[in-house]
Amino acid sequence: MKRFAVLQLSGCAGCEVSLINADEWVDQFKLVYMPLVISAYDVPDVDVLLISGGVRTDEDLYKLRQAVKRAKQVVAVGTCAISGGVANLGDRDEVRELFLAGTQRLHVPRLLPKSHPVDTYVPVDLYLPGCPPTSELFMAVLQENRDFQASKTVCQECGRKKLRDMRPEHLVGFRQGRVLPDICLINQGYLCVGSSTRGGCRAPCTRAGHPCVGCRGPSDAFIEQESEVWLKSIKRVFSSMTDVPEAEIDEALRSPQLALFLFQFSDYASGDRLVRPKEKVL
Numbered sequence: 543m544k545r546f547a548v549l550q551l552s553g554c555a556g557c558e559v560s561l562i563n564a565d566e567w568v569d570q571f572k573l574v575y576m577p578l579v580i581s582a583y584d585v586p587d588v589d590v591l592l593i594s595g596g597v598r599t600d601e602d603l604y605k606l607r608q609a610v611k612r613a614k615q616v617v618a619v620g621t622c623a624i625s626g627g628v629a630n631l632g633d634r635d636e637v638r639e640l641f642l643a644g645t646q647r648l649h650v651p652r653l654l655p656k657s658h659p660v661d662t663y664v665p666v667d668l669y670l671p672g673c674p675p676t677s678e679l680f681m682a683v684l685q686e687n688r689d690f691q692a693s694k695t696v697c698q699e700c701g702r703k704k705l706r707d708m709r710p711e712h713l714v715g716f717r718q719g720r721v722l723p724d725i726c727l728i729n730q731g732y733l734c735v736g737s738s739t740r741g742g743c744r745a746p747c748t749r750a751g752h753p754c755v756g757c758r759g760p761s762d763a764f765i766e767q768e769s770e771v772w773l774k775s776i777k778r779v780f781s782s783m784t785d786v787p788e789a790e791i792d793e794a795l796r797s798p799q800l801a802l803f804l805f806q807f808s809d810y811a812s813g814d815r816l817v818r819p820k821e822k823v824l
C-alpha cells in the first residue's frame with residue numbers, strides 16, 4: 543500500500559481539510575504523518591510527500607529540508623506552498639512590526655526575512671494548485687491518475703454563458719446585488735478572472751455565484767510567462783466584454799476585494815519567481 547505524508551508549513555490547514563474530504567484514499571493509501579490528525583514526531587519514509595503552506599519561519603525551512611530526504615515524490619500543494627499564499631501577509635510591514643514588537647516570543651519560531659514558496663529551497667516533482675485544491679484533485683495526485691484532464695480554464699467548467707449585448711459600465715463589487723443564474727459574471731459586472739485561470743476545480747465558486755479569484759493560478763497559456771502577461775490578459779477580457787474604464791479594473795485588481803488574488807500570488811509580484819514547467823502542474 544502506498545504510504546504518504548502531509549507536511550504542514552505556514553498555512554491555514556484548508557488543504558488538509560480538503561484532503562480529508564476525499565475519503566476514498568482511506569482504503570487505498572496509508573497516511574503516516576499529518577500533524578492535524580496524526581501524532582508523529584517526524585516524517586517517516588514515504589512514497590509521496592504532500593507539502594502545504596509556505597516557508598515562513600526557520601522551523602518551516604528545517605522541517606522541509608528534513609522531510610524531502612524521506613520521500614520518493616514531492617508534491618507542492620496549494621497556493622501557499624506554490625506561490626506564497628496567506629503566509630505572505632507576514633511580509634507586510636505592519637504585520638512584521640506587530641509580530642516583532644511582541645514581548646512573549648518564547649518558543650515561537652523565528653520569521654525568515656521573507657516568505658518563500660517551497661521550490662525556492664527543494665526540488666518539487668509535481669504542483670497541485672488551488673486554495674484549497676479540491677478533493678478530486680488530491681485523488682488524481684495520489685492515484686497518479688494520468689487520465690485526469692483539467693480543462694484549460696475555469697470558464698470551460700463554469701457553465702455560465704457569455705453574452706455580447708450585456709456590457710456593464712461599472713463593476714458592482716465583490717458580492718453585491720442579485721446574481722443572475724447561467725449568465726457570465728463579467729456580463730453582470732463582477733470581477734471574475736476565470737478566463738485565464740487554470741481549470742480542474744470544476745468552478746465551484748462561479749457556479750455558486752461568486753467570481754473566480756484565480757486560486758488555481760494561471761492557465762497553461764500564462765504559467766510560464768511574466769505576471770504582467772497574465773494581468774494584461776485579464777484586462778483584455780474586461781475591455782472586450784464590458785465598458786468599464788480600464789482604471790477602474792486596475793484599481794479593483796489591486797483593491798482589498800481581490801486581496802486574496804494579490805497576496806496569494808505574491809511570488810509573481812516579487813520578480814524572483816521560479817518558472818514552473820506546465821507539465822509539472824496538475
Ligand code: SF4
Pocket residue numbers: 696697698700701702703704725726727728734735736737745748754
Ligand atoms: S468569466 Fe467567470 S463567470 Fe464568466 S464564464 Fe468565465 S468563469 Fe464563468
Ligand code: SF4
Pocket residue numbers: 672673696736739740743744745746747748753754755756757758759
Ligand atoms: S472557481 Fe476560481 S477561485 Fe474558485 S476554486 Fe476554481 S480557480 Fe479557485
